[in-house]
Amino acid sequence: MISELEDIDELVRLHQARIRRFVTCSTGDPDLAETITQDTLLRAFRGRESFRGDCSLSTWLTGIAINVTRDHLRSGRYKFWKQLKATAVDVQEMASYLPSQAVSPERRMLAKERIKELYAVLEGLSYNQRTIFLMKFSEEMSVDEISEILGMAVNTVRTHLHRALKAVRNKLGAKI
Amino acid sequence: MTPASTIHLSEEALDDVLIGLGSAESHAHLGACAECRSRVATIRGDIALFNAASMAWSESRRPQARVTESHAKRLPAAFLGWAAATFAVVVMAFSIWHVREENPANQANTRAVQQAQPGDSEAQIAQDNQLLEAVNAAISTDEASPVDEYRILESPSAHSKAHSKTRMK
Numbered sequence: 001m002i003s004e005l006e007d008i009d010e011l012v013r014l015h016q017a018r019i020r021r022f023v024t025c026s027t028g029d030p031d032l033a034e035t036i037t038q039d040t041l042l043r044a045f046r047g048r049e050s051f052r053g054d055c056s057l058s059t060w061l062t063g064i065a066i067n068v069t070r071d072h073l074r075s076g077r078y079k080f081w082k083q084l085k086a087t088a089v090d091v092q093e094m095a096s097y098l099p100s101q102a103v104s105p106e107r108r109m110l111a112k113e114r115i116k117e118l119y120a121v122l123e124g125l126s127y128n129q130r131t132i133f134l135m136k137f138s139e140e141m142s143v144d145e146i147s148e149i150l151g152m153a154v155n156t157v158r159t160h161l162h163r164a165l166k167a168v169r170n171k172l173g174a175k176i
Numbered sequence: 177m178t179p180a181s182t183i184h185l186s187e188e189a190l191d192d193v194l195i196g197l198g199s200a201e202s203h204a205h206l207g208a209c210a211e212c213r214s215r216v217a218t219i220r221g222d223i224a225l226f227n228a229a230s231m232a233w234s235e236s237r238r239p240q241a242r243v244t245e246s247h248a249k250r251l252p253a254a255f256l257g258w259a260a261a262t263f264a265v266v267v268m269a270f271s272i273w274h275v276r277e278e279n280p281a282n283q284a285n286t287r288a289v290q291q292a293q294p295g296d297s298e299a300q301i302a303q304d305n306q307l308l309e310a311v312n313a314a315i316s317t318d319e320a321s322p323v324d325e326y327r328i329l330e331s332p333s334a335h336s337k338a339h340s341k342t343r344m345k
Contacts, residue, residue, distance in 0.1 A: 143197060
């Protein structure tokens with residue numbers, strides 16, 4: 001078994017930020033993402049015996065995060081709280097976390113705008129399209145891995161990706 | 177094959193390259209066409225920017241309540257601790273009350289207080305009734321009440337009746 005799975009602190013240290021990022025962008029709800037991230041890591045640790053190693057640990061954790069997210073989104077409890085208190089990602093804040101590189105303020109500002117535009121495109125996608133886009137381009141999973149985790153045909157995954165990319169191109173249009 | 181400089185990759189072919197399912201032809205075209213290479217690079221660059229910023233944002237977030245396995249194991253212990261503390265407080269309060277109840281001096285004081293509250297004497301009741309009648313007389317005169325200015329239908333006598341019944345025996 002992978003040593004990261006033997007130590008919950010190590011598991012959290014290495015994977016918490018990545019899972020939180022994925023779930024936040026997938027659900028658009030940072031508070032819910034926090035809960036799902038913790039549930040995911042706890043569930044992974046408790047079920048570590050079931051990790052067979054036929055995919056990377058990151059892929060396995062992403063699969064658990066997707067299942068936990070589905071459970072939360074289906075639960076009536078989530079719907080109630082969602083109506084009561086809707087939290088949203090502050091994309092302005094997120095864009096400001098652009099790692100500092102030796103670029104001019106103008107280029108940095110343009111980069112922030114691109115990030116905000118891309119996030120706006122993701123928000124406009126269906127949950128499936130957005131999740132598949134993130135699995136492919138943020139989690140760097142292969143189409144086959146996405147297909148297996150979601151139990152979806154490869155062609156369906158491909159169609160979702162095409163639609164998502166088309167939306168990205170339409171939004172960022174002239175610049176691509 | 178048409179020259180790479182005149183015919184560019186279709187959107188679908190471009191997307192397949194981005195998805196990682198690009199054909200050999202598409203890759204060959206990209207090798208020769210700077211414009212298509214630039215289009216692929218631009219969208220990859222945007223996604224990379226987004227990934228970098230969202231990851232940095234996520235790393236900066238501090239979880240509100242970090243749940244770890246050890247923490248999860250501690251939860252029942254914490255609950256038992258609070259339960260034990262609450263039980264101790266309840267036992268102490270009951271003990272204090274019990275000791276006070278059993279103390280003969282306290283019991284004597286309690287009886288003394290009870291005995292110090294005899295029923296009202298006839299004279300006291302008569303005095304109270306006299307006072308209430310005086311009050312009734314004062315509020316049921318023919319003088320217009322300030323309340324009448326507001327044309328409230330309820331008559332003052334209703335109040336006086338209520339007052340007069342208060343202490344009648």
